[in-house]
Amino acid sequence: MKKLEIYIHIPFCEKKCDYCDFLSMRADEGTKREYVNGLIREIELSKDMMKGYQADTVFIGGGTPSILREDYIEKIMQTLKDNCELSENAEITIECNPGIVNLKKLETYKKSGINRISFGLQSANDSELRELGRIHDFAGFVESYKMARQAGFNNINVDIMSALPGQTPESYRDTLNKVIELNPEHISAYSLIVEDGTPMEERVEQNLVTLPDEDTEREMYYLTREIALKNGYKRYEISNYAKPGYECRHNKGYWQRVEYLGFGLGAASLYQNKRYSNVSDLNEYIGLLLDGGKDEDYYGGMVYQDDVWDIQEDTLNILHGKISTLSNKDMMEEFMFLGLRMTEGVSEKKFKMDFGRNIDAVYGEVIEKLEKQHLLERKEGRIKLTDRGVDISNYVMSEFLL
Template identity: 50%
Template sequence: MADKSLELYVHIPFCVRKCEYCDFLSAPAGADTQQEYVRNLLLEIEQKGVRCTDYEVTTIFFGGGTPSILKAGWIADILNAIHRNFKVRKDAEIAIECNPGTLTFEKLSIYKSAGINRISVGLQSASDAELRELGRIHTYEDFLKSYDLIRKKGFSNVNIDLMAALPGQTLKSYEQTLRRVLALKPEHISAYSLIIEEGTPFYEKYEADELLREKGEKPQMLPSEETERLMYERTKELLLAHGYERYEISNYARRGYACRHNIGYWRRENYLGFGLGSASLLENERFHNTTDLTDYLGGDYLAYEQEKLDKKSQMEEFMFLGLRMTDGISTECFRQTFGLTVELVYGPVLEQQIADQLLRKEDGRIFLTERGLDVSNYVMAQFLLDK
């Protein structure tokens, strides 16, 4: 019997300085803490590898935080440990998130030698004023220097992260960011709207503005909902005109460069997380690591909040994760997975969403229309089943 596929995620919870908008599990830390963390990652990888001998790793993703803050040799050590303890496909996608200002030619050389073949760079904006407001540590010039190093080192699969609806951002400044990034011809672009998360400095600063936006009134510092909508439309128009295919709500790629790791997540493939707070889905069981750094450094690699998903939850996730992708979900795959037709489970919902021109059914697939993509959160909420 063939090995089952498995994706691996490695969380690096360290950064130079925490951004004002960030609610991820991350914080600055000294070299000693970082080294001790890597030591525990190696132990966790070894422990979990014993239980995954019948899996084949198809993707490895280093996320954070800022993974590129670590010494490059430590990243190589982590990858060596994964290769020792897991079966890794020769053509596996191995990606790392990097921030401008944390890369050197030497670092990138070690990444390349260790097998990393995809680099994701967090630019967010080409405006230095907007970057300062976000609390980013880099300038646009820093980004260009890092991007140049990445290309000179021969990386041919590069993503650039962008953000819209930033404080003080205008449609003109956002379009300028888009055009500057497009001129660099990356293989992949992720374009997200800023979300003001509770518990962040941004929430304290912009909570009143966010409430005005929700009421449909004009905020003082954040772009209006109408401006954000225009940014969203401009993203689609410009990227399509420059040869980027939209394969997910916020992700665009040149043909053949869609992020395999993210696609696996949206298709509910098995994935296993290492490191602080990392999440896993293994044979329809969800769990996560401890979120307490002291406990993790003390050797706590236990699975917390383990939940075996029932068929109802699996079907819900199949629909609202799968519909994030522009090619939607396969009706035959639904039937094979659950032993039921999607029409039997979701008939009235599908009929209504199709009638409202939010969904389309074609060639055995169900997917969001352009209009449906614009209101995707509403559409996906319709696929939550009553108990």
């Protein structure tokens, strides 16, 4: 059976953070309920696409999935189990925002088969959190984290961010130490990217906030590595650290180009060498999937009937929007620049297996040049970034565009 990953997007948040350009919004309870009904319908309509596959990972992300009523998550999980074969030891993650989760929710997640929690902490410094427009504080995070342990989760990720406005290496070190003290199995540490059109961008442009310069940003990157390694974590990707055996299988799958199906608003998929993203307008999404069935839902004890819902045969085609079929060239490029993100790098043998050509026949000159520049190293059939290569990884990756 072929391996598959599943992503489920929950696009709701209590408040939009000031740096966020993800597909997320505030919504009332009625909209959330309609959305979940639509999502369930989408998964059911996609049953045939999942035949012959076994899902090895599921990631319920957002937005803030933990904002939903716990029975909605239960229903989504049940729908997945009914429509797709999940592997026995599937890694099933849900993103939770500190403060927007409680013990009952966490226990329900556990019972429904979810076995990994990912918390968006970002910083242990409350004034940095306020600057980001986050609604939680560090004490609230610690409480949520302990609750997750109490509910029985033994695989927890904590997201932190560097290069924040006003952040210093000392305050970042303090965040790292406080997180590590809690002993999570996994830490994701990304730098803040100031996205166009966000309130954060406006504040940066008006010089109302100061961002750390590039050298300080690199210093924070090295701090993460130093402190994480010292405490038993291994860096397995440019920005991801895990205790042995706790690398995020879902993320690794993305970097290894495992096929994935995304369900929900704007969710992206890689399926049979095609990439596409679902429509990103909430009303369009709900309308497409629930047309004719608005008064009925799963929570009043009623289920849809096909004749009532009158779902057109091509619903999925409209939902998936523009589909790009990947050429061999696209796939080779992806193989390189996704694979090189991982510290294990890319396998020459796998390249040959996937594309029927030796890696040198395609990339020989580039690899040689980057090796000479000490940006890549080649060892035991694998090609990986050096430390210097990681520092300027954007340049290295761009060299693999054909």
